[in-house]
Amino acid sequence: MKITRAEVEHVARLARLELSEQELDTFTAQMDSILNYVEKLNALDTDGIVPTSHAVPMENAFRPDQPGQSLDVPDALANAPHHAESFFTVPQVIE
Amino acid sequence: MEIFDLTIHEMQAKLKAKELSSVEATRAMLARIEAVDQKVNAYITVTPEQALAEAEAADKRIAAGDGAPLTGIPVGLKDIFVTKGIRTTCGSKILSNFIPPYDGTAVARLKAQGAVIVGKLNQDEFAMGSSSESSYFGAIHNPWNLECTPGGSSGGSAAAIAARTATATLGTDTGGSIRQPASHCSCVGLKPTYGRVSRYGVIAYASSLDQVGPLTRDVRDAAIMLGAVAGYDRCDSTSVDTPVPDYLANLEAGVKGLKIGLPAQYYIEGLDPEVKGAMDRAIELYKGLGAEIREVQLPHTEYAVATYYLVATAEASSNLARYDGVRFGHRTETAKGLADMFAKSRAEGFGAEVKRRIMLGTYALSSGYYDAYYLKAQKVRTLIQRDFLNAFQEVDVLLTPVAPTPSFKLGEKVGDPLQMYLSDIFTIPVNLAGTCAMSIPAGFNEAGLPIGLQLIGKPFGEAEILTAAYAFERETEWHKRKAVI
Numbered sequence: 186m187k188i189t190r191a192e193v194e195h196v197a198r199l200a201r202l203e204l205s206e207q208e209l210d211t212f213t214a215q216m217d218s219i220l221n222y223v224e225k226l227n228a229l230d231t232d233g234i235v236p237t238s239h240a241v242p243m244e245n246a247f248r249p250d251q252p253g254q255s256l257d258v259p260d261a262l263a264n265a266p267h268h269a270e271s272f273f274t275v276p277q278v279i280e
Numbered sequence: 281m282e283i284f285d286l287t288i289h290e291m292q293a294k295l296k297a298k299e300l301s302s303v304e305a306t307r308a309m310l311a312r313i314e315a316v317d318q319k320v321n322a323y324i325t326v327t328p329e330q331a332l333a334e335a336e337a338a339d340k341r342i343a344a345g346d347g348a349p350l351t352g353i354p355v356g357l358k359d360i361f362v363t364k365g366i367r368t369t370c371g372s373k374i375l376s377n378f379i380p381p382y383d384g385t386a387v388a389r390l391k392a393q394g395a396v397i398v399g400k401l402n403q404d405e406f407a408m409g410s411s412s413e414s415s416y417f418g419a420i421h422n423p424w425n426l427e428c429t430p431g432g433s434s435g436g437s438a439a440a441i442a443a444r445t446a447t448a449t450l451g452t453d454t455g456g457s458i459r460q461p462a463s464h465c466s467c468v469g470l471k472p473t474y475g476r477v478s479r480y481g482v483i484a485y486a487s488s489l490d491q492v493g494p495l496t497r498d499v500r501d502a503a504i505m506l507g508a509v510a511g512y513d514r515c516d517s518t519s520v521d522t523p524v525p526d527y528l529a530n531l532e533a534g535v536k537g538l539k540i541g542l543p544a545q546y547y548i549e550g551l552d553p554e555v556k557g558a559m560d561r562a563i564e565l566y567k568g569l570g571a572e573i574r575e576v577q578l579p580h581t582e583y584a585v586a587t588y589y590l591v592a593t594a595e596a597s598s599n600l601a602r603y604d605g606v607r608f609g610h611r612t613e614t615a616k617g618l619a620d621m622f623a624k625s626r627a628e629g630f631g632a633e634v635k636r637r638i639m640l641g642t643y644a645l646s647s648g649y650y651d652a653y654y655l656k657a658q659k660v661r662t663l664i665q666r667d668f669l670n671a672f673q674e675v676d677v678l679l680t681p682v683a684p685t686p687s688f689k690l691g692e693k694v695g696d697p698l699q700m701y702l703s704d705i706f707t708i709p710v711n712l713a714g715t716c717a718m719s720i721p722a723g724f725n726e727a728g729l730p731i732g733l734q735l736i737g738k739p740f741g742e743a744e745i746l747t748a749a750y751a752f753e754r755e756t757e758w759h760k761r762k763a764v765i
Contacts, residue, residue: 192643193639199642200626200638201601201619201622201626202623202630202639203620208632215697216636219589219698220643222586223586223590226583226590226656229580229663231659231660234662236655237659237665240489240713241475260381264379264607264608266608273607275606276621
């Protein structure tokens with residue numbers, strides 16, 4: 186086994202995903218099979234190979250720090266599930 | 281010929297000659313959607329009122345002699361493109377009520393030319409899939425055989441071309457999501473070089489791979505659409521500031537003396553014999569047109585799928601962290617506290633494939649596994665990219681199948697994610713290398729399902745593959761065949 190059910194539960198907590206018992210079973214089996222498949226990368230010697238994070242080589246894209254136009258508050262709040270005044274509201278964090 | 285059968289350039293000529301108005305063309309397209317889309321399910325949202333208002337404006341523009349190549353042309357957009365005031369779902373429940381406050385750059389550029397947006401097209405949820413079955417809004421049916429998948433993830437963008445419910449469409453391609461559905465639906469699909477088209481206002485899946493491109497009825501239309509959306513954008517720091525060539529200028533230049541490479545690793549056992557046959561006929565045709573054919577090596581091809589499913593899922597797990605039920609999107613009704621709200625909103629809002637990829641990506645990035653999985657994959661990505669650079673020292677373009685088989689039955693691979701992932705084996709390496717490629721119609725199997733051929737170009741070699749594609753299209757009739765629905 187490349188991955189255990191307990192590890193899958195831990196990853197789900199890291200990903201902030203509540204999974205059902207059945208999903209945990211299914212994902213454990215499927216992730217195990219996928220991780221076994223990606224194991225084939227270990228057949229390649231990659232010592233001294235520079236990792237590629239981007240397809241096109243790129244330097245930092247600098248620009249002058251000037252304020253531009255941004256969304257109005259009502260537009261920014263228009264899709265919020267809950268809001269009050271000019272704030273997004275969430276369930277109580279501190280008891 | 282019906283109005284909805286016209287290509288962009290045919291419609292453009294009729295609009296200019298005043299034989300047709302954009303309002304007539306748009307009405308014809310909306311009626312066609314009404315008549316056949318319930319069988320195909322290519323559209324999530326149709327926007328008749330806005331479309332007709334845009335068509336009226338386009339007609340005024342044409343009357344004033346101020347028309348651009350896309351003025352008055354009815355186009356559809358994959359629902360991954362954010363559109364001001366028009367619901368944008370990305371095929372997900374979590375965004376099923378999201379009304380964006382702005383237009384993305386590609387959309388703004390189409391609108392600036394006066395294109396008419398007829399609606400938003402169905403897709404795999406968050407562009408994760410190869411069969412368009414993971415959409416919250418139901419599976420899409422292939423117009424060539426309604427029991428089969430149109431491919432994915434831009435399945436709606438391809439199916440709408442095949443069903444003639446849009447004159448042209450935009451899709452996105454992270455591992456083959458434009459080319460594979462174009463192949464399965466017998467249309468032209470082009471994935472430009474990474475950095476060629478801005479992703480501003482395109483909902484992110486895997487940011488080092490995602491790219492925007494057109495799906496069209498023929499090669500000339502693909503050149504027109506690419507010309508409209510390509511170019512630097514200050515809102516996307518990965519867009520590259522190199523001039524956009526006139527993609528129509530050398531379209532008819534032919535392929536005499538063009539060096540075409542056949543990667544040995546793509547012509548393997550297990551390749552469907554009818555797909556192989558179509559490639560053999562295409563190779564003969566290119567030889568007859570004066571192209572020089574030679575075998576090349578892409579030795580790391582067999583590692584591409586594994587590399588992709590580590591890189592793409594890692595980036596997806598990070599990109600999709602934003603869906604937390606706070607600022608937009610679905611929020612659970614049953615949360616006990618903030619952390620519980622995140623976990624439940626995401627559990628209720630995401631489908632199985634999206635959850636699976638978030639899980640894989642989170643695992644690959646997690647403490648203790650980062651070097652073994654994510655970093656290893658990024659190193660192998662370097663090797664895959666070098667393969668292409670080496671091959672392009674020897675040849676100008678590569679010719680390969682788009683997919684190992686034609687379209688498959690809906691439901692056939694949903695239970696086995698790994699088998700589904702392997703269907704992208706010929707398209708994924710191009711995204712990892714960051715270069716450009718297109719799919720063009722190259723025949724049909726005995727069951728009547730389309731077969732596409734892929735032309736892969738050098739970075740920013742879009743004009744070159746368009747020329748090669750046009751040379752093939754001019755000698756064949758495959759792109760003229762129409763699905764009967």
